[in-house]
Amino acid sequence: MAEHLLKILVVGDGNVGKSSFVHRYVNGQFNNAYKMTVGVDFSVKVLHWSDKEKVRLQLWDIAGQERFISMTRIYYKGALGCVVMFDVTSSASLLSCRRWKQDLDNKAMLPNGDSIPCILLANKCDLAERVVSAESIGRFSEANGFVTWMEISVKDNKNVGEAMRRLVEEILLIQSGQDAFQPRSKGSFHPEADSSEHTSRVGCGC
Numbered sequence: 001m002a003e004h005l006l007k008i009l010v011v012g013d014g015n016v017g018k019s020s021f022v023h024r025y026v027n028g029q030f031n032n033a034y035k036m037t038v039g040v041d042f043s044v045k046v047l048h049w050s051d052k053e054k055v056r057l058q059l060w061d062i063a064g065q066e067r068f069i070s071m072t073r074i075y076y077k078g079a080l081g082c083v084v085m086f087d088v089t090s091s092a093s094l095l096s097c098r099r100w101k102q103d104l105d106n107k108a109m110l111p112n113g114d115s116i117p118c119i120l121l122a123n124k125c126d127l128a129e130r131v132v133s134a135e136s137i138g139r140f141s142e143a144n145g146f147v148t149w150m151e152i153s154v155k156d157n158k159n160v161g162e163a164m165r166r167l168v169e170e171i172l173l174i175q176s177g178q179d180a181f182q183p184r185s186k187g188s189f190h191p192e193a194d195s196s197e198h199t200s201r202v203g204c205g206c
Contacts, residue, residue: 003054006171007078008164009108009116011100012085013093014064017123020154021085022061025164030155040075047168055168076108081171082118083163084146088130094122094140101144112178117170120149121163126156 010018019041023031026043040062047055062075084100086093097120105115120141122132134151141149147170152159 001052001054003056004049004172004175005056005058006080006168007058007060008167008171009060009062009076009079009082009104010085011062011072011082011104012064013087013090013096016064016085016087016090016093017154018061018064018083018085021083021121021123021152021160022059024154024157025160026059030157032155049168049172055172057164057168072103073107076104079108079116080110080175081116081167082108083121083167084118085121085123086132087124088122088132088137088151089124089127091131094132094137097140098144101146105145110174114174115145117147117167117174118145119163119167119170120144120146122149122151123154125151125158126153 010022012018020031022041022043023029026045040060042061043059045057045059047057049055060075060079062072082104084097084104086097088094101118104118108116110116120137122137124130137149137151148166150159150163150166152163154160
């Protein structure tokens with residue numbers, strides 16, 4: 001069975017739900033308690049993508065606080081895709097996604113020199129106090145070069161798996177394009193066959 005190892009970054013401002021998103025996706029649980037990420041946390045999830053392919057995801061949850069931005073080049077190295085997340089109750093967190101995307105485009109490159117594919121996720125769509133409309137997210141996503149965007153609710157487990165499946169599909173499509181002589185059939189999730197494991201935290205002394 002062929003195995004793909006994909007490093008995927010999860011970035012965005014602090015308190016938009018990045019760590020909760022990773023925890024929900026990897027462990028299937030929602031953690032309501034906010035705990036600031038220091039430096040980076042990383043987790044692993046294995047997907048049985050098709051009968052012949054296994055995908056091992058390394059998810060790097062990058063701290064959103066300003067003081068960690070200078071360290072991102074180290075964290076971005078070797079990444080093949082990225083989730084950029086904001087909170088629909090905070091228009092400022094959406095605007096920050098432009099800065100995150102520019103930082104990614106400047107520092108995270110595929111082996112052929114192209115920018116890594118990024119998906120824009122609008123978290124907390126379950127909340128009534130949202131201030132960012134779907135129309136404005138769509139315009140923002142297109143203007144800033146995202147592969148696509150989705151509304152998600154980590155709390156309600158809405159579109160969490162679907163968003164990651166879309167990003168993994170895009171990464172594998174790019175990889176198959178770089179190796180055009182090996183055609184790849186699109187796989188699908190077999191959730192009951194997926195497994196996950198949580199690994200360690202890389203911190204800084206801040």
